[in-house]
Amino acid sequence: MSGVPTRRSKSPKGAVSADESVQDLVPHIPSGDVRRPLVMPPPEFGVRVFESRHGPGFRGELQDAFSKYFLVLAGEAVWETDRSRVRLTADSFVHVPAGLRHRQMDVAGNAVTLYAVHYEPGLLLAPVRVRLEEAGLQHWSGARAQSGVTQFLRACFQEMLYEQHLQREGWETVLQGKLLALAARSVRMLARREENAPVSETGWGVAERVANYVKGLETRFFRQETLDEAARSVGLSRRQFTAVFREVAGESWLERRLRLRLAHARRLLEQGENSVVAVAFEAGFEDVSNFHRVFKRAYGCTPKACRDGARPGGNR
8 A cells, every 4th residue: 555644535515406406405426427517616715626427318508607627538528608519528628617608418328427627717817817718618639639738637637636535734725736737738728839848857866866756656646657758757767767766666666656556546446436437547547447457456356346345335
């Protein structure tokens, strides 16, 4: 196990179906599939992130007082406003500004699973907020986006979910910071600016740089990073990085990353709330079948059995 403290996250309060009244507020996000959009007002600090799994025939019309980001994991849908119409597929990234009336309709037989970030637009600086408001409904297709941009967007959602799950001191500020990062990337994509490459810290000694990387891996193990990219981030060759990492961590880079991913996946499954697909995403597994295989090899049971056994009435 990773040594990261476990803490059960509280389900966000105030979920209400788009076609229901305020008196019909439910106390938590439904654990199963939903057929109408969820209205999840942000908490006092202004940012909420959650999973939404759609059932057959999902559709609805919304006009919220808060702004929203969406990242589609699976399925296909059509969203439209009075001025635009977009088709969403896996890895679609969407922004909907506050006050914009829009309609959501899943494609029959291919219901959507997505993550949503609902936020108070006042958290953004005026130039960014106005730019996004003027842009209206915006959609970026994962199939057309550069892989680095797609990885960045997915990592932002994953880090927000991770912080919201653990709720360590300062987690609300981390969510606000990630929201600002999403907003900044959005306006840059709107302007079709090129993504700037990160600058690595090369002034430290080799062992110190790798040790710092090892510690940081505990909160970014879900990123889709290759071994070569990890080595470059600390200014080393692949061979140097591999040798120093094993010396510092006592295991290989692949072994450490997999162990952290599996430990986090198990924590989420033992809550008995999220879908297996969502758990795989949050833990950093791109291939669900591979997630099933390595999880069963590590823990002797399938992810579904682990999740179902943790639910009330389940067999542990």
